[in-house]
Amino acid sequence: MSLETRLQQLREDFPLVSPADVSARLGSGALLLDVREADEIAQGTPEGAQAIGRGYLEMRIENLAPERDRPIILMCAVTTRSLLAADDLRRMGYSNLAVVAGGFNRWKDEGLPYVLPETPDADALQRYARQIVLPELGQAGQQRLGQARVLLIGAGGLGSPSALYLAAAGIGTLGLVDHDKVDRSNLHRQVLHRDDRIGMAKTESARRTLEALNPAIRIRTHELRLDSGNVESIFEGYDLVVDGSDNFPTRYLVNDACVKLGLPLVYGAVQGFEGQVSVFAGAGQPCYRCLFPEPPAAEFAPNCNEAGVLGVIPGIIGLLQALEVIKLVTGIGEPLVGRLLLFDGLSTRLREVRLKADPNCRYCAEGREFPGFVDYVRFCAGAPDPEQDPVSPQHA
Amino acid sequence: MPRIQIELPAALRALADGRARLELEADRVGTALARLGDLHPHVLSRILTRGGELRPHVNLFVNEADVRHEQGLETPLSDGDSLLVVPSVAGG
Numbered sequence: 001m002s003l004e005t006r007l008q009q010l011r012e013d014f015p016l017v018s019p020a021d022v023s024a025r026l027g028s029g030a031l032l033l034d035v036r037e038a039d040e041i042a043q044g045t046p047e048g049a050q051a052i053g054r055g056y057l058e059m060r061i062e063n064l065a066p067e068r069d070r071p072i073i074l075m076c077a078v079t080t081r082s083l084l085a086a087d088d089l090r091r092m093g094y095s096n097l098a099v100v101a102g103g104f105n106r107w108k109d110e111g112l113p114y115v116l117p118e119t120p121d122a123d124a125l126q127r128y129a130r131q132i133v134l135p136e137l138g139q140a141g142q143q144r145l146g147q148a149r150v151l152l153i154g155a156g157g158l159g160s161p162s163a164l165y166l167a168a169a170g171i172g173t174l175g176l177v178d179h180d181k182v183d184r185s186n187l188h189r190q191v192l193h194r195d196d197r198i199g200m201a202k203t204e205s206a207r208r209t210l211e212a213l214n215p216a217i218r219i220r221t222h223e224l225r226l227d228s229g230n231v232e233s234i235f236e237g238y239d240l241v242v243d244g245s246d247n248f249p250t251r252y253l254v255n256d257a258c259v260k261l262g263l264p265l266v267y268g269a270v271q272g273f274e275g276q277v278s279v280f281a282g283a284g285q286p287c288y289r290c291l292f293p294e295p296p297a298a299e300f301a302p303n304c305n306e307a308g309v310l311g312v313i314p315g316i317i318g319l320l321q322a323l324e325v326i327k328l329v330t331g332i333g334e335p336l337v338g339r340l341l342l343f344d345g346l347s348t349r350l351r352e353v354r355l356k357a358d359p360n361c362r363y364c365a366e367g368r369e370f371p372g373f374v375d376y377v378r379f380c381a382g383a384p385d386p387e388q389d390p391v392s393p394q395h396a
Numbered sequence: 397m398p399r400i401q402i403e404l405p406a407a408l409r410a411l412a413d414g415r416a417r418l419e420l421e422a423d424r425v426g427t428a429l430a431r432l433g434d435l436h437p438h439v440l441s442r443i444l445t446r447g448g449e450l451r452p453h454v455n456l457f458v459n460e461a462d463v464r465h466e467q468g469l470e471t472p473l474s475d476g477d478s479l480l481v482v483p484s485v486a487g488g
Binding site: 251 | 405406407416442451452453454455457460461462464465480482483484485486487488
């Protein structure tokens with residue numbers, strides 16, 4: 001059968017909808033699919049349309065429209081490709097199909113509303129091709145990653161894997177806070193750094209590694225100790241914070257700043273062969289203080305230098321943090337909000353427990369005024385009541 | 397009396413003869429900890445204060461539920477329950 005004969009048949013099979021009638025159908029639950037190529041979509045796509053390349057139509061349609069009887073309207077530049085696409089969908093069992101008469105050309109001619117989507121450049125299309133193809137992510141998800149500004153606290157054991165994978169995934173702005181310098185004893189787990197960078201600032205070492213991996217993103221470095229005096233001005237430039245710090249004063253400071261500024265916090269911590277991950281998302285969800293109202297006494301709180309850690313443990317936990325960041329930024333999946341994941345590397349067991357917001361939490365309880373930053377070093381050294389402490393900048 | 401299992405984090409296992417899990421009989425969280433204390437007193441001192449309160453940097457979960465949001469040390473236990481000890485750690 002020639003193409004023209006087949007199209008003639010398809011024109012009889014599928015109803016044509018005029019562009020002006022589409023929005024009313026969208027309002028009553030129809031799905032508008034723009035099946036043109038990416039370079040055409042870059043010139044504009046109707047408001048409310050799902051841009052779905054014809055090449056991936058069969059693979060993606062079930063995610064967009066699991067119900068086979070949902071009304072679907074297909075659109076291309078004129079009508080040819082949308083008729084062929086409708087034929088494909090009919091073979092998959094879709095029963096309520098229509099085609100936009102005159103396609104996007106007529107849509108524009110009639111002055112109907114359209115948007116100019118931000119489309120990735122050729123480098124980005126290649127670089128992120130294997131994740132853009134995921135229906136859950138797609139170009140819209142990739143765009144959200146590119147717009148995200150994520151701050152990593154610590155370029156160490158947790159920050160290294162997080163930063164590497166977040167940079168690779170295309171997080172548009174990646175900030176790193178660390179005051180430390182690369183030491184040989186870091187290298188078994190802090191895989192951002194290299195032996196020939198011993199003595200270099202970790203932020204600078206991290207920048208070099210990440211820019212070599214993905215020159216398309218922006219790396220911002222903050223070579224300083226986070227403290228009560230600088231935390232707000234740094235955090236204000238970001239949408240989301242990832243805690244990979246290695247001490248309790250910084251962890252409480254980071255939590256309190258995130259509560260105050262309303263920033264989601266992706267928490268991770270490790271010791272020995274074990275690790276913990278959670279997401280403290282604000283807005284009535286538990287915060288770090290709801291889970292651990294106070295730090296342990298110093299003798300019960302060894303850090304990695306004192307207690308030791310197997311390098312792969314922060315690798316695993318840091319990557320789980322990166323996964324949560326990607327989910328939060330793109331809105332896909334089910335983030336670890338209100339749940340604490342516990343990993344035991346010795347038995348290779350993953351446990352999950354439920355977390356609830358503490359209605360009496362000094363920092364995040366509903367209706368509470370933010371009590372102010374405290375002297376976190378004193379607080380973690382066992383100061384009796386942080387609310388009584390003066391607010392003063394203090395190195396964390 | 398319900399038979400339950402206490403699961404200890406690696407940081408406390410050295411104080412419990414290296415054991416990750418202990419099976420014992422108890423009908424409430426408090427009595428389970430008391431039995432744990434009889435067997436391994438140093439572990440208990442890391443979980444409870446001298447006054448017998450749960451330390452603020454330690455969480456206890458009966459299965460998936462935080463006992464602070466249940467009935468604290470009075471939280472009842474059933475046969476087959478798991479009592480998970482989760483202290484805060486800061487390493488990164």
